[in-house]
Amino acid sequence: MVAVLVEDVSRTFGSFVAVNHVNLKIERGEFVTLLGPSGCGKTTTLRMVAGLEQNTGGRISIGDRVVSDAEAGYFLPPDHRHLGMVFQSYAIWPHMTVFDNVAYPLRIRRRSKAEIEQRVMATLRLVEMDKFAERPAPALSGGQQQRVAIARALVFEPEVLLLDEPLSNLDARLRTQMGDEFRALQKRLGITSLYVTHDQEEAMALSDRVVVMQGGNILQVGSPEEIYQRPASRAVAAFFGSPNLLDAKVTACAPDAGGRFNLSVAGNGWQGHARAGEAFEVGAPVLVLVRPENMRIGEAANGATMGWSGKIVHSIFRGPRNSIMVETGGPRLNVEAPALLGARVGDEVRIAVPPGGAWAIRPEAATA
Amino acid sequence: MAVISDVRIGKDGGLTARKSGLLGTLAAAGVGRRIGVVVLLAILAFLTLYPLSMLFYGSLHSTPPGMAGEFNLDGYRQIVTHDNFVILINTIGIAFAKTIPSLGLAVFLAWICARTDTPARGVLEVLITLPFFIPPILTAMAWGMLGNKQVGVINMAWQWLTGSTDSPINVYSYGGIVWHMMQYSTPFLFLFIVDSFRAMDPSLEESSRMCGASRFTTFRRITFMLMMPALVSSFMLSLIRGIESFESALFFGLPANISVITTEIYNAINHRATPAYQYATALSFAIMAMMFLLVIWQWRLLRGRTFVTVTGKGYAPNITRLGPWRWVTFAFCILFFIVTVVLPVGQLAVGSFFKFFGFYSWDMLTLDHYRDVLQNSDFWRALSNTMLLGLMGATATMVLGGIVAYVTVRTRWRGRKLIDALAWLPWMMPGMVLGVGFLWAFAMLPGPIPIYGTIWALLLAYMALGTPIAVRVMSSAYHQLSFDLEECSRVHGASWWQTLWRILIALAWPSFAVGWVLTFFGIMRELSASILLYSVGSEVLSVTLLKLWANGQAEQVSVIGLFMMLLVIFFRWVQLVVIKKRISTL
Numbered sequence: 001m002v003a004v005l006v007e008d009v010s011r012t013f014g015s016f017v018a019v020n021h022v023n024l025k026i027e028r029g030e031f032v033t034l035l036g037p038s039g040c041g042k043t044t045t046l047r048m049v050a051g052l053e054q055n056t057g058g059r060i061s062i063g064d065r066v067v068s069d070a071e072a073g074y075f076l077p078p079d080h081r082h083l084g085m086v087f088q089s090y091a092i093w094p095h096m097t098v099f100d101n102v103a104y105p106l107r108i109r110r111r112s113k114a115e116i117e118q119r120v121m122a123t124l125r126l127v128e129m130d131k132f133a134e135r136p137a138p139a140l141s142g143g144q145q146q147r148v149a150i151a152r153a154l155v156f157e158p159e160v161l162l163l164d165e166p167l168s169n170l171d172a173r174l175r176t177q178m179g180d181e182f183r184a185l186q187k188r189l190g191i192t193s194l195y196v197t198h199d200q201e202e203a204m205a206l207s208d209r210v211v212v213m214q215g216g217n218i219l220q221v222g223s224p225e226e227i228y229q230r231p232a233s234r235a236v237a238a239f240f241g242s243p244n245l246l247d248a249k250v251t252a253c254a255p256d257a258g259g260r261f262n263l264s265v266a267g268n269g270w271q272g273h274a275r276a277g278e279a280f281e282v283g284a285p286v287l288v289l290v291r292p293e294n295m296r297i298g299e300a301a302n303g304a305t306m307g308w309s310g311k312i313v314h315s316i317f318r319g320p321r322n323s324i325m326v327e328t329g330g331p332r333l334n335v336e337a338p339a340l341l342g343a344r345v346g347d348e349v350r351i352a353v354p355p356g357g358a359w360a361i362r363p364e365a366a367t368a
Numbered sequence: 369m370a371v372i373s374d375v376r377i378g379k380d381g382g383l384t385a386r387k388s389g390l391l392g393t394l395a396a397a398g399v400g401r402r403i404g405v406v407v408l409l410a411i412l413a414f415l416t417l418y419p420l421s422m423l424f425y426g427s428l429h430s431t432p433p434g435m436a437g438e439f440n441l442d443g444y445r446q447i448v449t450h451d452n453f454v455i456l457i458n459t460i461g462i463a464f465a466k467t468i469p470s471l472g473l474a475v476f477l478a479w480i481c482a483r484t485d486t487p488a489r490g491v492l493e494v495l496i497t498l499p500f501f502i503p504p505i506l507t508a509m510a511w512g513m514l515g516n517k518q519v520g521v522i523n524m525a526w527q528w529l530t531g532s533t534d535s536p537i538n539v540y541s542y543g544g545i546v547w548h549m550m551q552y553s554t555p556f557l558f559l560f561i562v563d564s565f566r567a568m569d570p571s572l573e574e575s576s577r578m579c580g581a582s583r584f585t586t587f588r589r590i591t592f593m594l595m596m597p598a599l600v601s602s603f604m605l606s607l608i609r610g611i612e613s614f615e616s617a618l619f620f621g622l623p624a625n626i627s628v629i630t631t632e633i634y635n636a637i638n639h640r641a642t643p644a645y646q647y648a649t650a651l652s653f654a655i656m657a658m659m660f661l662l663v664i665w666q667w668r669l670l671r672g673r674t675f676v677t678v679t680g681k682g683y684a685p686n687i688t689r690l691g692p693w694r695w696v697t698f699a700f701c702i703l704f705f706i707v708t709v710v711l712p713v714g715q716l717a718v719g720s721f722f723k724f725f726g727f728y729s730w731d732m733l734t735l736d737h738y739r740d741v742l743q744n745s746d747f748w749r750a751l752s753n754t755m756l757l758g759l760m761g762a763t764a765t766m767v768l769g770g771i772v773a774y775v776t777v778r779t780r781w782r783g784r785k786l787i788d789a790l791a792w793l794p795w796m797m798p799g800m801v802l803g804v805g806f807l808w809a810f811a812m813l814p815g816p817i818p819i820y821g822t823i824w825a826l827l828l829a830y831m832a833l834g835t836p837i838a839v840r841v842m843s844s845a846y847h848q849l850s851f852d853l854e855e856c857s858r859v860h861g862a863s864w865w866q867t868l869w870r871i872l873i874a875l876a877w878p879s880f881a882v883g884w885v886l887t888f889f890g891i892m893r894e895l896s897a898s899i900l901l902y903s904v905g906s907e908v909l910s911v912t913l914l915k916l917w918a919n920g921q922a923e924q925v926s927v928i929g930l931f932m933m934l935l936v937i938f939f940r941w942v943q944l945v946v947i948k949k950r951i952s953t954l
Contacts (some may be wrong), residue, residue: 052855078858091856095874105860106871152860162859 001028002061003160003192004030006051010070011044020216021058026160026194031186033195035203035239036213043164045213049194050085050162051078063159072166078079084153085162088169091146092137098124098148099133101363105156123155126185126367150182154191161193176201179206187256200240204228209317212236230277230359237361242334244295246288247363263360272306274358286360291321292336294357297349307352308333312344316344326351340350371790384790405783408669412790415832419805420793423656423676426649443650451633452651459628462542462617463610466549470852471603473550473705474557477701480508482565482689485716486697493562494944495705500555501936503893506912506929507551509511509917510618510712515539515925518565521715532640544620549613553606558607564598570686583688604666608659612798614896619917630800630896637804637900652801713933719926737923747928749905754892757908761830763888768831768879776839777846778854778872788839795836799896802832807900817837821903829897836886841886846872885943928936931933 006024010017019041026032034042045143047053049060051067060068062083067076092101099120113133122129127147132140140148146166152159164259167175174343183206186193191245197203206222212219212227212235220232231237248267253276256262261276263287274288284305290306310328317339324335324343335342335351390812392435428443429631431437480486481493499507514521514538523535572594576586627635629651636648690697723732741747769791775781776788792804806829810820819825849872857867895910902911911931 050859052859078855081859082861083859085856086857087852087854087856089850091850091852093853093857093875104857108866110863156861195935241939300562337743 003028003030003063004194005061006045006049006058006062007059009045009048009055009060011053012050012056013043014076017216017251019055021049021108022213022216022218024211024218024221026192029190029191031183031193031195031206031208032206032211033197033198033203033209034211034213035200037198037239039215040213041216042198042213046162046164046196049160050083051076051081060220066223068125074360082159083162084156084158084160086146086149086153086164086166088165090149090166090169092140092144092145092148094136094138097133098135098137098140099149102152102155103139104152104282109156118258119155120151123151126154127151142170143178146170146178154189156343157191159192161191163193163195165197168197168199175202182206185221212239230275231289231361232277233254233361234287237287241292242293244290244331244333246290248274248286248288248360250282250284250286250360251368252282253280255279265358265360269328270306270308271351272358273355274360275356276360278362280362289359289361290333290353290357291320292334293321294353295337296334296354297324297331297335297337297341297343306358307350309348309350312343312345312347312349347364374902395868401781405775405781405787408775409783409786411768411788411834412772414785415828415835416790416793419570419630419809419832420656420797421800422812423649423653423801423805423809425812426450426804427646427653428644429649432643432645443646444654446644446647447651449653451627455627455629455632459611459624459630460550462628463547463607465542466546466553466610467499467603467606470550470553470606471557471599473554473704474561474602475599477554477558477704478562478565479634480697480701482562482605483685483696484690484694486690486694486701488698491744492698492701492705495580496558497555498937498940499551499708500559501889501940502712502933502937503649503894503895503910503915504548504552504613505619505890505895506716506933507708507712508615509547509913509922509929511539511544511548511551512917513617513922514711514715521718540620541623542626544624545616545626548620549610551621551712553609554605554704555708556609557602557606560598560602562593564595566617566685568594568685573686601666601669604662604669608662611659611662612800614798615801618914625815630798631806634799634899635894651802652804656797656801657814659796659798659801708893715925716930719923720930722923724923737927741924744924746907750907750909753826753906754909757823757826757830758888758891761827761891762884764827765831765838765887766842767833768883769835769840769883770842770880772877773839773842774833774872777843779849787846791835791839794832799894800900801831803900805896806832806897810901821906823906825901826906826908828899830894831892832888833894833897837890838887839885841879841883842876845876850877858894884945886941888939891930892936 002025002028004024006022009019009022009274012017022041022045024032024045034045036042048055048068049062050199055068056069057070059066059070062081065076066074067081068074077140077144093104096104099263099301102120102123103116106119111119117273120134121130124133127150129144129151132144132148137145137148146169149166151276167179179202195203195206204227207224209221210224211221214235220227220236222230226242227236236323237243237245240361241250246267250263251266254262256275261279263274263276263280263286265272265274265286267288272288274286277288280286286337308328308330310326312324313332314323316323320339322337322339322341322343324337326333326335326349334353382931428439428441429437430442432438467565477496481489481496481499486492506518515523516541517523517538520535520537520539522537526536527533539547568591573586573590576590577583580591610629613628614634617626618634621627622631622635627763633648633651634654636644665860719731720737721735722728723736772787772791775784776791797805806825810825813819819828853871853875854867857871858864862870893910894908895914898911899906899914902908907915909928909951913928916928
């Protein structure tokens with residue numbers, strides 16, 4: 001059951017293309033995140049689904065209704081789309097109490113007083129703000145405002161819930177806590193959610209699927225694991241953390257049982273195995289992606305996996321781990337090592353990549 | 369509201385090609401919006417462009433409005449005389465002479481109230497700004513009595529103190545004019561500058577101190593420079609108001625044969641055997657051209673800045689500890705209050721209880737004047753006219769201002785720039801000039817429309833004069849409301865009208881109330897347009913006062929003046945206590 005269908009949607013401002021022919025299908029009950037750096041078009045896409053901006057091309061449907069069709073000149077205003085939205089600034093109305101804020105969508109729809117009372121209190125209990133029902137809105141902290149905003153968006157059981165970077169105004173600790181709480185709530189209610197953020201960790205922790213966007217285009221759509229472990233392009237790979245992207249050439253390619261491919265690759269002074277999502281010809285150049293946390297320090301290098309020896313030139317203590325930079329004869333490698341190992345600058349180390357820790361992607365002709 | 373039809377997927381050719389607008393559009397597809405814009409433009413054009421163009425027309429027309437005549441440039445030729453050149457120098461000179469000391473005083477007072485630990489700063493601020501709300505005509509009359517050469521209280525006190533027989537203070541002089549203008553412009557400037565002082569982020573000064581600069585160097589290089597834009601724009605505003613000013617020169621200049629442009633226009637119409645309409649109109653138009661340039665210059669300086677009180681985000685500015693000196697500053701502020709409020713009010717109170725003003729002995733006490741005033745039907749008529757005009761005018765102006773500000777700030781409709789420009793046009797027309805313009809405008813209206821000489825003439829003039837302030841107040845109110853609040857309401861199901869009422873108006877009404885009170889005060893004190901547009905039966909209080917004063921009935925003037933003063937203080941109290949309380953909870 002498709003909850004939101006975005007077909008070939010574009011948004012241009014004069015000659016500037018903010019969203020470029022984007023296609024997206026969101027199933028009922030799914031939690032989809034639009035992820036990307038600022039200016040990539042994710043917020044614009046969200047606002048077009050909400051009806052706060054009008055798409056200049058393509059068609060948007062919610063449920064089985066078309067809400068906007070640029071070519072046919074049809075546009076359903078936002079108040080008719082039956083959506084709930086949580087804004088980055090929460091948009092809590094300062095002249096109302098918590099109760100009034102959450103009751104607003106129901107009052108607009110002229111529900112009975114009894115129904116409003118019952119629904120609002122139930123929703124406030126869901127977000128654990130029921131004790132604050134009579135508090136005036138300006139007297140709330142950031143986290144509390146956010147809960148009220150969520151309650152307001154949920155109270156009338158909308159078809160789809162839209163969230164525009166709702167956690168970015170909270171401090172780091174509150175962010176993770178509220179994010180997890182919200183995800184649990186969403187799963188329990190089974191409400192379709194379209195979420196926008198630039199925070200990669202947040203996107204991965206909360207979503208069923210992640211849509212990576214850049215420059216108005218969708219780079220890749222997939223589960224968080226897929227996006228992270230098996231990116232389709234260098235741009236997607238580089239978006240998360242600081243991965244090692246090693247140039248190499250394919251020496252052998254064979255399909256595996258799961259529809260993917262096993263490659264043998266050889267680089268500058270090293271060789272090894274990698275997995276890939278498509279077939280490569282022998283001799284073709286590849287980029288081999290090895291994430292810093294997949295590098296192991298101290299294991300002996302043998303022919304079956306990739307290995308290097310080198311000297312640690314840089315080490316930053318980050319609490320649970322050390323971020324280390326190792327200078328080998330060939331490439332310079334980023335390695336995330338457990339802090340317990342006590343790796344120090346100047347140490348000579350051996351680095352190896354366990355099987356399955358390397359992923360190969362096609363190097364683009366143009367820089368992404 | 370237009371019905372939006374739903375469309376299901378799978379049905380071909382069932383899509384209605386109707387474009388709806390987004391936030392800020394009327395439900396009907398564009399047509400309602402266009403009608404609204406046209407109506408708004410028509411109203412504004414009638415209030416501003418029409419009198420303006422009639423001004424130009426009248427300056428070329430050789431006979432009074434309504435009579436047949438020929439077109440010539442005589443009016444303009446009469447402007448270019450030596451006397452008028454002196455008048456121009458007078459006007460500009462006086463404006464500068466009052467703005468500079470006012471600015472200095474205002475900065476000092478603002479510094480005291482915003483940046484020192486002077487005791488009771490909140491109360492001092494209220495006291496210092498009070499003169500701004502008192503109609504200048506009242507203070508003019510009061511100072512006329514205080515500084516009178518023969519029987520003025522000040523001279524009498526001086527004589528009593530020193531035993532000499534000469535009177536050093538003659539309020540009927542250049543000094544008197546400037547002194548009186550300063551009564552009004554110092555609190556006016558204070559209002560702007562004190563907010564500037566308060567809105568400053570303290571970390572800007574702290575970082576200067578961390579770099580090694582002393583407190584004085586920090587003030588000189590950082591604080592003062594940061595305040596420069598506010599200071600310059602306030603200076604320009606005050607200068608413009610100085611050129612437009614009428615009451616001070618009328619009271620203190622005419623008896624001493626000192627003329628400024630506004631009094632010259634007034635004289636040409638009211639104090640000549642045959643009113644010289646063409647000359648007066650030509651002069652008005654010429655002044656307006658000069659004002660236009662000044663206002664354009666001022667607008668470019670002010671561009672993008674809102675200078676009406678912006679509530680700060682909780683910055684606590686650095687306080688300078690003055691030690692024992694803080695009592696000196698406290699005394700200075702109290703002295704200011706005494707001179708600008710207590711003295712004039714006191715004079716009016718005293719003058720109202722004594723048989724003849726200037727002769728203060730116990731056997732001269734009387735309540736006769738009160739009786740005379742209360743039995744004077746002219747007074748009651750003027751009072752009811754003023755209250756009616758004040759209530760209706762303030763409401764109408766604020767509503768108009770609210771709509772204009774909404775269109776300009778919250779929508780992207782076509783034509784909103786034109787609407788904004790028209791709403792600002794009256795800012796460059798002194799009340800006197802607008803009065804002349806409306807004289808012609810109403811006289812030239814087709815026969816059956818009875819505005820000329822009625823109370824509606826005054827109402828329309830007040831609306832035109834008050835619109836720029838109203839627009840400014842509502843604009844800054846709207847600016848402070850993030851679009852999120854409206855958008856959120858729309859997404860959660862509220863229509864445009866519901867959002868307007870439940871969110872925007874609900875949040876903006878305190879500013880509306882503040883603007884209403886300001887406009888009400890403005891109407892109460894308005895003199896220069898009223899004096900040209902009134903006729904028997906439609907007098908307002910300020911005109912009545914002027915007539916009484918011209919007839920030498922200073923005592924009755926004192927009674928009415930005192931009454932008006934109390935009214936002003938009452939409304940100011942309402943504004944401060946009732947409305948401010950609501951605003952501060954937001």
